[in-house]
Amino acid sequence: MRGSLRVPSSPGRTLRRVAVAASLLLSGALVAGQAATPAMAVAPAASAPTPAASSTPITVDGTKPGLTFDGVGAISGGGGNSRLLVDYPEPQRSQLLDYLFKPGYGADLQVLKLEIGGDTNSTDGAEPSIEHTKGTVDCNQGYEWWLAAQAKARNPNIKFYGLAWGAPGWIGNTGSGGNFWSQDTIDYLMDWMGCAGKHNLGISYLGGWNERGYDKGWYENLKSTLVSRGYGATKVVAADSDWSVADDMAADPAFKNAVDIVGVHYPCGYLGSFSSCPSTANAQSLGKPLWASENGSEDANDGAASVARAINRDYIDGKMTSFINWPVIAALYPNLFFSTDGMSIANQPWSGNYSIGKTTWVTAHTTQFTQPGWKYIDSADGYLGGDRANGSYVTLKSPNNRDYSTVIETMDATAPQTAKFSVTGGLSTGKVHLWATNLNSTNPADWFVHQQDLTPVNGSYTLALQSGYVYTVSTTSGQGKGTATAPASAPLQLPYADDFETPATTTSPKYFTDMNGAFQTVHCGGGRSGSCLRQMAPTTPIRWTDEPYGAPYTIMGDGSWSNYTVSADTMFEQSSTIELLGRVNQQGRNNNGLNAYHLRVSDTGAWSIVKSDTSWKFATLASGTTSAPLGTGHWHAVSLSMQNTTLTATIDGVTVGSATDGSFTNGQAGLGLTGYQTDQFDNFALTPGTPSNHTGPITSGLPGKCVDDNGDSAVNGTAVQLWDCNGGNSQVWTWSNGTLTHDGKCLDVTGAATVNGSQVELWDCNGGANQQWTPQADGTLKGTQSGRCLDDPAAASTNGTRLEIWDCNGGTNQQWKLP
Known part of the structure; x- marks a missing residue:
């Protein structure tokens, strides 16, 4: 996952890859002894002679061995990336879910990896824990249960995989900070498994701590606890990090027996082309499934070529039988660092606008034509012409040894090629169906297109392959491409208000996305009736990110807002300092800073207008103290107005001070605290200021x-x-x-x-x-x-x-x- 160990991409760019203006041939087929029959031919742009196409023989033999395919999936979590999906209106919300999970419609995901929330930032947001304090379990926390249920409703065969990035602060707490590798964590995971059961969700796979190493004894204890608690069918994955775990498994039989699956992150490298995806000799010698348990971190469109390579090459190079993409969808705000990564982009729940990325269709080339439990045919996997620069191909067969599917990618090829198929060994020699995606094209009509059906002659046929494509040839049927379209995008208009009385789909109020802590609607305190918003995490969590300022805050709204006032009622449950945030702009990678203005108000009456930047450097622009302390257990009205460069703070209707600063001209609004206290908010409101030209x-x-x-x-x-x-x-x-x-x-x-x-x-x-x-x-x-x-x-x-x-x-x- 995109943590501090990752190296960000180059800050500049001097060269561009120019998209191919037109292809000479979209796709074609040769039935033995006959001429090619292209699905569509486009005249070449120049009259230079076309080089002879290289040819690759592929023998698809049902008697040949290969490992069992475990599926292609994606991750919801590792940082709030799915947060806005639940707030989408219908029918757009169902359309997005169909594009992710509905068989024969879109990505048709076979595995959904869920973050086990820990009240702490885990890349682009924080997921709430089911157990903020020890022994108090709330199985309705967060939106992952909702998403999993929606996935299962569309695909009852989907597999679920749980993994923690952080954990609530009470876990392993000895007075000097939490300890993840503790019995508390295992007990916590068992509570989470119990919640999954209450939601009628079976968890097929369970991991440890995302990208934070491993403790062998802890994994052995986890395995024995799962068995003793009745979860023996759940397979343990270790260590969601690098290949070093396989070395220890090879040397330690007890550890090896405790781990069912070796899950490694970014075996093809982080970012880049994903052209080489090796594992290790020790890993392959274990006799355990090897998974790319997190890959991706790629743009929904521009990263599709890398994903196409990796899905094939994980198996060809490293015998990895599952590819899991991070994240499942970019349903998060555009000012967050990884805001365009995933299968699709859905960042405007108020308008219903979304876009389906190329990565959806690259994934569909495998998922719509296979199922977990199919087997690879090793002799029908490899590189076209024996050269990885030409592209790759993998073939999988069904358990009945009749159906097969071959997925071919030609991402780096520089010339047309052909693939000559010979089918034998009991597999069907009947009609095959050809689908293709032109990744050189920006036109969605060129993605995941049924080209033609081919009838082999004596079990043989030939495909014409163009560069920059993904192809699938398969004896299966039932594939399809969703036809839903999104409405036009539009800004979220002001004024806007939320009194937290209208229930949202989840315990988070509509449009609010937590960056640290856990903000949940509860019954109001302080003698007020109705519902209020409360920060639920009472202690600093076991953190995953390493930001220097880790206080709780939640943001919402449209980044184009300029002059406006953000206001809310607040009640201090204990001595603490709350915040109103305005003009929330760009967030630093892994929450390592935020361009924003903060109005801070303490129960003592101390207030300040502060600005922060993307490295969490704070500058106080104005400060003071009210005439009397505000105290705890009482409600107070606070507001921050931003009109051009003038910032004004108001408490209980009295203007207490102002500042002048022009650093940030636009941005969202939010609420927060400067520490892990459980204060409350109500009557959140945004009112427009005077437009400025x-x-x-x-x-x-x-x-x-x-x-x-x-x-x-x-x-x-x-x-x-x-x-x-x-x-x-x-x-x-x-x-x-x-x-x-x-x-x-x-x-x-x-x-x-x-x-x-x-x-x-x-x-x-x-x-x-x-x-x-x-x-x-x-x-x-x-x-x-x-x-x-x-x-x-x-x-x-x-x-x-x-x-x-x-x-x-x-x-x-x-x-x-x-x-």
Whole structure:
């Protein structure tokens, strides 16, 4: 998982991979002795002779051995990545769930790995514990139970896998901090298993502590406890880290017997191409299943090629029989670090907008054509032409030794190829079905397409393969591609209020996503009737992330909000300090900082307006003390107003102070505390301030360059480009409430696209999130819908360079000074 051991990608980018403009042949087939019959042919762009295609013979022999396939899955957890999914309206929520879990519709996931919540940040958020204090178990905490139930309703055969990233603070607590490798943890896991049973969910696999090593005796105890408590069918996975666990298993029979599955993270490397996926000799000698129990951390679209390689190559290179992608979906806010990773992107529950990523369809090429329990055919697995640069192929057969499916990827091939199949050994020699995904294309119509059906002649047929594709050829049927479409994106409008009286689908209030701690709706205290929001974790948890400031807070809303007031009632249960957060902007990786303003108010009456940055450096902008202490057990009204650069603090209707600061112009709102106390909030409200307009040029980080409207045109679709700053009307822009306009038209991401390289243009203003932009403290301008930044391709300085969106990296070519 994306912790401190990971190396972030390069902060800049100087080269670009250019997408293939057109392919010569989408896919085709040769029936023995006949000419090729392509599904679609496109004339070549040039008249140069086409090189002869290399050919790979593939003998699919049902008598040949191979290991048992354990399925392809994904992870919900490791940091709040699924949080917003539960708050989506219908029918969009069901559509997203269908794309994830419904057989013959989308990703058709076969394994769902669930975070066992620990009240602590585990990448892009915190998952609540079922047991904040020892002995008090609440099996309705969080949203993982809901998600698992939805997955099971769509696919009753799906397998569930539990793993902890952190744990509540009472576990192994000896007075000097918690100890995960303790009997308390095993007891806690048994309580979690009991909750799973109450939700009618069987847990097939259980791990230890995500990416934090292992304790051999602890795993032996875990195994014996599972058996003694009636969970003997649950298999133990160790150690959700690296291959060193296999070395200890090989040397220690008791440890080896306690572990059923060796689960390793990122065996193909972290990020990158996933072109080589080895295991170790010790691991393969154990006779245990080897899993890539976490892989991915890749963008829903741009990472699809890497995932395509890894699903095949995990088995070819390392004999790993399960691939589990992190995460299952990017249902989290765009200002969080890994906001576009997963099968799909769903970050606007208020509008219902979402996008289905290429990774969904790359995954479907395996999951829709196989099932756990099928077996690989080792003699029909390998690299095309014996060269990994040409691509890879794996073949699996059904338990009845009749059906088979072969998955081929040609991610790195530079020329067309053919694969010549010969089927024997009892497997069906009847009709096969061919499906293909063109990963060079940004058009969803080119992803997961049924090409044609082929009838082998004497068990033989030939496929024509193009570069940059994933293919599946299979004797199975029942595959399909979901047809649901999402509504247009739109900002969350102000005013907005939540009195916490309307029950949400889970114990978390709608749209709030916890970053540390656990904020839950409960019966109000302090003599107030109804429901209130309470921070439930009373002690510092056993943490997974290493941020220097780990206090509880929860955020919500639209990053394009600018001038507004955030207010709430609060009640101190004990001596403590609460926070209202405003203009919450970019969060640092693994919660290692936050661009935001904080109004802090203590039970003593001390208050301060503070700003933080993405390394958790705090600066006090104003402070003071009320005329009398606020005390505990009583309700008080607090508010933080942000109007342009003026920040104003109010307590119980009295303005107590103000500050001037222009560091953050836009962002979400939130609630928090400066420590692990159990204070309460009620009547959360956001009211809009006065819109402010600023007009002038947008200058680039590249000297002398400005954002320019091509030809000073007001026609929809006009290109937005880079040009020498000249003071002309074509370079006059107005910045207001998250939008940039020129001559009455908005700066718009073409077609509401979200992938890297999507161009920007002028279009009628419609309030869509693809027209909303959030300035970041590092000078970048982030798109609300895509989570990507306005970008000058490859830092070009040529006049007329068309601007686009790209992963935010803070480079000079993404630096913009607004009017």
